[in-house]
Amino acid sequence: MPEPPTCLDDTLTLTSTPVRSLLRRAPICVPPELPVRAAAQTMREHNVSSVLVTDGDTLRGIVTDRDLRNRVLAAGLDPQRPVIEVATTAVQTVDIGDAAFDALLLMARLNIHHVPVTDGARVVGLISSSDLQQRQSDSAVVLAQAIYQQDSVAELQAVAARVPALQRQLAAAGTSAHATGRLVSAMTDAITTRLLQLAERALGPAPVPWAWVAAGSQGRNEQTAQSDQDNCLVLDDAYDAAHHGAYFEALARFVCDGLNACGYVYCPGEMMALTPMWRQPWSRWREYFMRWIETPDPKALMLTCVFFDQRFVAGERALLDTLRAEVLARTPKQRIFLAHMVSNALTHTPPLNWLGNLQTIRGGEHDGTIDLKHSGIVPIIDLARVYALAGGIGAVNTRERLLHSADSGEITRERVRDLLDALEFLTTLRVQHQARRLEAGQPADNFLRPDELSALEQRHLKDAFAVVKALQGVLEKRYLAGRF
Incomplete structure (x- = not known):
């Protein structure tokens, strides 16, 4: 380990x-x-x-x-x-x-x-x-140290309960949204790694090499409190289901069940190592990615958005690194695949009406609010992912993808600065909103009422959404003109 x-x-x-x-x-x-x-x-x-x-x-x-x-x-x-x-x-x-x-x-x-x-x-x-x-014991350094000192899932559960307090303190201290995402994700990595260590202690050493991989927001190092889990196992090609399947099923169950107990609930779409489809040898994972690239149907695009945001957590790093290197060598040449990725990215659009004013959700549980995640942050994540795939960029974090995309020529440096400012502003609003809800004893969510903001903040919010909308339009013209 x-x-x-x-x-x-x-x-x-x-x-x-x-x-x-x-x-x-x-x-x-x-x-x-x-x-x-x-x-x-x-x-x-x-x-x-x-x-x-x-x-x-x-x-x-x-x-x-x-x-x-x-x-x-x-x-x-x-x-x-x-x-x-x-x-x-x-x-x-x-x-x-x-x-x-x-x-x-x-x-x-x-x-x-x-x-x-x-x-x-x-x-x-x-x-x-x-x-x-x-306050000192809830700091990221000491909290991570405490995680590795726990010897059972029950003990880990008690320590994991302090992660929301860490996020509240980060927000109160004015820590950047980028740094907050990294620190909160680091706690999830630590909990995951400790669960893997406890699993190997109970099950014995693994029969073949493996890599535990985080996907989604944890993979991008952009996690906030109250996240679900997205993960998978990449196994060495020496894996034999008949001889090794029971071991890795038990390993995955121990870790995913442990994460759920620690507050990282099961993925609603079952995109976890607990699901046999996402617990496969290297060659099968290669088949998955090649099929998604060459046959980009709606399900493939959804899976691509999750599993292209993969990051190594524990085990044998080379299993993931070699897989990602081969896949990223292919994506820049796949214009049809990229066009479908752009089309999929445009399903999340900023909440601006035709006059450029904020447009809130109408009716239902979240009436009068704006979904900061799906209407603001996810569109930027989607844009950065397209830039990365088009440029064969290996970065997974959204901020790093945007910075590297300027070097690759996929987007101008000025536009990168605009998107980075928009991402930081929107993510900060989200983190602060969640911190306020956690402080009030409410579950963290992404639904903000614009009237909670000052007039200046509302103008900045509209400007951030306008930047995203403009760049979505640029990609639409570049990849979709005359295609659909």
């Missing part, structure tokens, strides 16, 4: 993370006249180690477990006395926009473990030293 990958995490530090990203709940407040006993009961009910003493919007003090121990129990104070009598009233606070590092320095300097958070004159939360420790 490969060594755990090193995950650089210089984007995620306490110095660049605002205090707001540490807030998990509204502050628990009690009035000054409340009896100490009742205040303690409130702390127990809410499972907190401190409460704020407030008079309306005015912060009067803070009471912690330590105060109850030292100032009430040890001093023999009547628990019916007003809580303000045992509160710390000379309270230090931090602003919601301050860096988390400032809060850490304040706690260290004053030897305290709780700090109220204010937004102007209003108290909006409370952070503790344990919050800062948890």
Whole structure:
């Protein structure tokens, strides 16, 4: 098995993370006249180690477990006395926009473990030293290290539950969408690799070489929280189904079931190594790709969009590298295939009406929203994939495909810059939208209401969509004029 990958995490530090990203709940407040006993009961009910003493919007003090121990129990104070009598009233606070590092320095300097958070004159939360420790333990480096220390699926499941918190913190820290996708995908890679290690521990060494391959958003290093799984196994041609089939079926089941348990749900289209069709030797995979290229029917095009975005995760890297090299040597010459790929890409169009204004979804569950993924990000992914296939470019990440496409002449550098700006803007909106939903205890989705944006952001959104629409038109003229 490969060594755990090193995950650089210089984007995620306490110095660049605002205090707001540490807030998990509204502050628990009690009035000054409340009896100490009742205040303690409130702390127990809410499972907190401190409460704020407030008079309306005015912060009067803070009471912690330590105060109850030292100032009430040890001093023999009547628990019916007003809580303000045992509160710390000379309270230090931090602003919601301050860096988390400032809060850490304040706690260290004053030897305290709780700090109220204010937004102007209003108290909006409370952070503790344990919050800062948890913030550090949710960083990508430490989280990846924790993944490789787990010895069961149940233990991995508990660690994987921290990945959405990582995405929220990345969004709060203003980390670029490109970096966020890489870091979140790196966590999925780490979980997958650890599951493979645990599978080999249980099943014994594999009878023939193999490569576990990520596809879809994980393959492109563009994953966000709450993704389903797209993966496959490329086996050495020494594979014999009669002798080796049971082993690799068990391996695939262990890993795919484990990923599902960790929150990466089964692919609705069953594009997983768990499906026998996607657990095949090298020569069969070569047949698949050649058939998709030479007979580009609708199903082949759909499969192409998933499996052309393949990236090696674990096993024998050469199995995937040699396969991709042969396929990419063929695609630039396949004009009919490329024309079909362009036609398929045009099924996802930006939500602009004929006047160039935003057009939201009408009716149904997502009425009044814009699907950031399928109406904005997927069209850019599709464009980049066509450029890569037309230029025989091996890059899989959308940003890298666009940069290499400028070198190949498939698109001008100016247009590449426009698309990269549009991709970063749309993906950032998506990541921030998902972070807000996760923070509110809601499942992450891609449906944004334009009225959540400022007027300037709405103009930028229209500009981003206009760039995509214009380049779709260029490809349509280049590949489809007179064909269909």
